[in-house]
Amino acid sequence: MLNEIDLSRADLNLLVLFEAVFDEAHVGRAADRLRLSPSAVSHGLGRLRRLLNDPVFLKTPRGVVPSDRARALAPLVADILQRVRGVVAHAAPFDPASSTRRMTIGAPDGVSAVFLQPLLADLAERAPGIAIGIRQLLPAPEEAVDRAWRGAFADLESGTLDIAVIPAAEAPLRFERRTLYEExxxxxxxxxxxxxxxxxxxxxxxxxxxxxxxxxxxxxxxxxxxxxxxxxxxxxxxxxxxxxxxxxxxxxxxxxxxxxxxxxxxxxxxxxxxxxxxxxxGHFRLNAFVPKPALMDAGTLWLLDRLGEVGARIGTTAA
Missing domain, CATH: 3.40.190.10 (Periplasmic binding protein-like II)
Incomplete structure (x- = not known):
C-alpha cells in the first residue's frame, strides 16, 4: 500500500480515519466517532487522496461511498490497524483492573465448561474489562497421546491461542506447563x-x-x-x-x-x-500450556496464574 518514499510522509492516523469513514460511510458520523470536527476529517481525506492518488471516498446525497481501490484496501488497512493495536496493547503496562484485552483459551468443551464459570467469576471481580474467547480443541487420531494435541501447540506458536488447557502430559521444551487439576x-x-x-x-x-x-x-x-x-x-x-x-x-x-x-x-x-x-x-492431568516467550507478556502470565488458582480450587472440590 505504501512504498518507502511514501512512508516518509505517511501518517498512521490517516489509516484510522480511513477505517472510520469506511465503516460509517459518512464524514459527520466518522468525525463523531473520532472526536474530530467534520472539517478535520475532510482535510484528512484530502491528504489521504494525495497519498494514494485516488478519490478514496465519493460523495453521495446520503454520505460517502468507497472507491474500488478503497474497497480493495479496506481489509489490508483493518489488518494493519489490528496489528498496531496489538503491539500497543502489549507494550503498555498491564493493569487487569482497567485492561480491555481479549485473550483466547483453547480446551475441549468437557474441560472449558468446568473451569470457565469460576474463571469468569474471578474476572468479573478483578478484571471486568477483559474478554475471553474459548476455542474448541479435541485430539487428532494418534497412537501417541501427546502427539494428538500437536495442533494445539501449533496454534499457540502461531498466536491463534494464548493458552491451551489439554490432557497432554508432555510438550516441547519451548512451552511452559501448569497443572490445573486431575480428572x-x-x-x-x-x-x-x-x-x-x-x-x-x-x-x-x-x-x-x-x-x-x-x-x-x-x-x-x-x-x-x-x-x-x-x-x-x-x-x-x-x-x-x-x-x-x-x-x-x-x-x-x-x-x-x-x-x-x-x-x-x-x-x-x-x-x-x-x-x-x-x-x-484412564486418569489424567489437565495442564495449561503457553509458549515460554509469552510469559514475558504480563497479561498472558496474569491469566495463566488465574487459571492456576481456579484449577487448584476445582482440584480440591469433590466431583
Missing part, C-alpha cells in the same frame, strides 16, 4: 438404562455407545482400553463435543464416557444418570 471419566446415560441394573463389563460391551470425536473417527481412547483386555464395543454415533453428547443421550439407549467433573456439573441439567465404568477408563 477421570465416568459414564452418562438415560435413567433406567439396562446398564444401571447390571453394571458389568459384559453389559457395557453389549451396549451401544456414543463417542465424542471432532473428526468423526469412531475409535476413541476407550477402545484402546478395551482392546488391551481383548474386548470391543459398538460405536453407534459420534458427535463433535461433550455438550452435544449430553443433549443427545437422554433420548437414546447410548452410553457415553465424559469427564467426571463435567458430568457432575452438567448431567443433572440434561436429566442424565451417572455411573462409574466397569473398568478404569
Amino acid at each position: 477421570d471419566f465416568v459414564l452418562v446415560m438415560r435413567p433406567g438404562h439396562p446398564f444401571a441394573s447390571a453394571p458389568g463389563v459384559d453389559q457395557y460391551c453389549a451396549s451401544q455407545h456414543l463417542v465424542v470425536s471432532l473428526s468423526g473417527d469412531p475409535h476413541g481412547f476407550v477402545d484402546d482400553v478395551l482392546a488391551r483386555e481383548g474386548l470391543s464395543r459398538r460405536v453407534a454415533l459420534t458427535v463433535p463435543n461433550f455438550m452435544f453428547a449430553c443433549a443427545i443421550v437422554p433420548d437414546t439407549g447410548l452410553l457415553c464416557a465424559v469427564p467426571r467433573r463435567f458430568a457432575a456439573r452438567y448431567a443433572p441439567r440434561f436429566g442424565l444418570a451417572i455411573h462409574d465404568a466397569p473398568l478404569p477408563l
